[in-house]
Amino acid sequence: MRACAVRSFGKPASVQDLPVPAVDGALLIRVRFAGVNPLDNNLLGRLTAASSYPFVVGIDFAGVAERVPAAAHGLQAGDRVFGMVRTHGSYAEYTAVAPAAKMEPAARIPDGVADDQAAALPIPAVTALGTVDLLQVTTGQHVVVMGATGGVAGHAVQMAPLPRRAGHRNRPRRRRRGSPPGRRGGVRQPRHTRDRGAARRPP
Numbered sequence: 001m002r003a004c005a006v007r008s009f010g011k012p013a014s015v016q017d018l019p020v021p022a023v024d025g026a027l028l029i030r031v032r033f034a035g036v037n038p039l040d041n042n043l044l045g046r047l048t049a050a051s052s053y054p055f056v057v058g059i060d061f062a063g064v065a066e067r068v069p070a071a072a073h074g075l076q077a078g079d080r081v082f083g084m085v086r087t088h089g090s091y092a093e094y095t096a097v098a099p100a101a102k103m104e105p106a107a108r109i110p111d112g113v114a115d116d117q118a119a120a121l122p123i124p125a126v127t128a129l130g131t132v133d134l135l136q137v138t139t140g141q142h143v144v145v146m147g148a149t150g151g152v153a154g155h156a157v158q159m160a161p162l163p164r165r166a167g168h169r170n171r172p173r174r175r176r177r178g179s180p181p182g183r184r185g186g187v188r189q190p191r192h193t194r195d196r197g198a199a200r201r202p203p
Helices: 038-045 115-119 122-135 151-159 171-176 191-195
Strands: 002-006 014-017 027-035 060-067 080-084 094-097 106-108
Touching: 027 115, 027 122, 060 094, 060 115, 080 115, 080 122, 122 151
Parallel strands: none
Antiparallel strands: 002 014, 027 060, 027 094, 060 080, 080 106
């Protein structure tokens, strides 16, 4: 398979031919789109001589389940799935998720959500949800969200259970992207991920 990976310590990431992940009991996914996040580049900077190589770049993904282990309850081969992979990376034609792997959730893509939108969802949405939970936002509180039409902040605006407010300049964009003024709670389809091109097909 083709993948964007670091072959050894000190080498730059490049498109390479690598074996398809062969992990016993793992969920094998044919990647259709990979989410692009600042964390991807940050992890490259943290590689050391002791890191596992080749290191495939990327975490967020959306694709099709090719092989489903018995432990992956609720999934079947051929299902559209999305999630996060840290061990095998997402900038590749295939990736794998072990059922017991920490911080590597995978789930079926809901009907009505396109693959590119699903691939751009995990890290930004999880970051937004964690921030809202950390702040313990409740109805009636006023919260300032900077960059509310961006990736993480765009999700935070939709998750915080209070009326949304924005300046006149950004209000038309917010309405197009699923956050009408005065909406309370709920998470709408992340249209901004499609508009901003946050997901890319693997190499």
